[in-house]
Amino acid sequence: xxxxxxxxxxxxxxxxxxxxxxxxxxxxxxxxxxxxxxxxxxxxxxxxxxxxxxxxxxxxxxxxxxxxxxxxxxxxxxxxxxxxxxxxxxxxxxxxxxxxxxxxxxxxxxxxxxxxxxxxxxxxxxxxxxxxxxxxxxxxxxxxxxxxxxxxxxxxxx
Amino acid sequence: xxxxxxxxxxxxxxxxxxxxxxxxxxxxxxxxxxxxxxxxxxxxxxxxxxxxxxxxxxxxxxxxxxxxxxxxxxxxxxxxxxxxxxxxxxxxxxxxxxxxxxxxxxxxxxxxxxxxxxxxxxxxxxxxxxxxxxxxxxxxxxxxxxxxxxxxxxxxxxxxxxxxxxxx
Numbered sequence: 001x002x003x004x005x006x007x008x009x010x011x012x013x014x015x016x017x018x019x020x021x022x023x024x025x026x027x028x029x030x031x032x033x034x035x036x037x038x039x040x041x042x043x044x045x046x047x048x049x050x051x052x053x054x055x056x057x058x059x060x061x062x063x064x065x066x067x068x069x070x071x072x073x074x075x076x077x078x079x080x081x082x083x084x085x086x087x088x089x090x091x092x093x094x095x096x097x098x099x100x101x102x103x104x105x106x107x108x109x110x111x112x113x114x115x116x117x118x119x120x121x122x123x124x125x126x127x128x129x130x131x132x133x134x135x136x137x138x139x140x141x142x143x144x145x146x147x148x149x150x151x152x153x154x155x156x157x158x
Numbered sequence: 159x160x161x162x163x164x165x166x167x168x169x170x171x172x173x174x175x176x177x178x179x180x181x182x183x184x185x186x187x188x189x190x191x192x193x194x195x196x197x198x199x200x201x202x203x204x205x206x207x208x209x210x211x212x213x214x215x216x217x218x219x220x221x222x223x224x225x226x227x228x229x230x231x232x233x234x235x236x237x238x239x240x241x242x243x244x245x246x247x248x249x250x251x252x253x254x255x256x257x258x259x260x261x262x263x264x265x266x267x268x269x270x271x272x273x274x275x276x277x278x279x280x281x282x283x284x285x286x287x288x289x290x291x292x293x294x295x296x297x298x299x300x301x302x303x304x305x306x307x308x309x310x311x312x313x314x315x316x317x318x319x320x321x322x323x324x325x326x
Contacts (some may be wrong), residue, residue, distance in 0.1 A: 027317035042200020
């Protein structure tokens with residue numbers, strides 16, 4: 001395992017990402033990872049607080065487009081995340097907090113797709129969230145906060 | 159001038175308190191700073207998209223109901239940001255990229271002020287389904303670009319123009 005991680009990190013691509021003397025390598029990839037974060041978590045939280053009853057004048061149906069922004073954000077973050085991982089595979093891959101982050105994101109994705117099916121799956125979305133939709137919204141709120149927290153702690157926990 | 163202010167600030171009791179707490183304070187504030195940016199950009203971005211002509215069936219005033227959440231995100235980031243600056247003033251005052259970030263913040267703030275004072279009432283009166291006038295689209299575009307600028311400059315802080323590469 002560790003040998004594989006080391007080979008990833010020392011691959012031409014891994015070395016380019018981590019140490020190419022240009023702003024377009026590590027700094028830009030890391031910046032795009034933050035842009036993607038905002039595109040995923042921002043719309044997710046707007047939808048979550050709306051489903052929990054805040055801003056009730058807004059028809060839930062109007063937020064159907066949020067998923068398109070979230071998927072673009074997710075595509076950006078999966079790609080930049082893989083690049084960032086390769087560049088520091090031997091470090092990040094051995095940290096438990098990194099696997100907590102991935103697990104949190106995996107669960108958040110399951111919750112998000114279930115929330116989409118529950119709220120938008122059958123015709124026009126209802127303006128009053130069912131208890132199931134509310135529970136999924138609460139889970140989404142905390143899971144994305146958890147993913148951000150775990151991601152940040154990767155820079156601190158050995 | 160700013161650097162002598164920075165070295166004075168660095169020795170103030172409040173800065174020393176933050177510096178001595180740094181083991182847990184810094185990562186906690188960073189986490190809140192990222193959560194705050196997602197909240198701010200999520201809500202402000204939705205409002206900007208409405209002004210650009212998306213979600214036309216929803217009155218602008220209804221989308222504005224969510225603005226308190228953007229303010230929560232902004233306040234969170236202003237507070238945590240001030241903790242960063244008070245803890246390590248020279249790291250920020252001495253970094254041109256930080257001034258670029260402050261510049262984008264001023265543009266975003268002035269833009270929001272112009273919207274509120276000059277266009278707020280007009281925007282609220284736009285009938286549902288009607289196209290938004292060009293000035294509102296410009297304001298929305300400036301808002302999106304300037305908040306994105308704040309984010310990009312903020313993320314580039316440790317890499318561009320940084321004397322001290324801390325807080326990666």
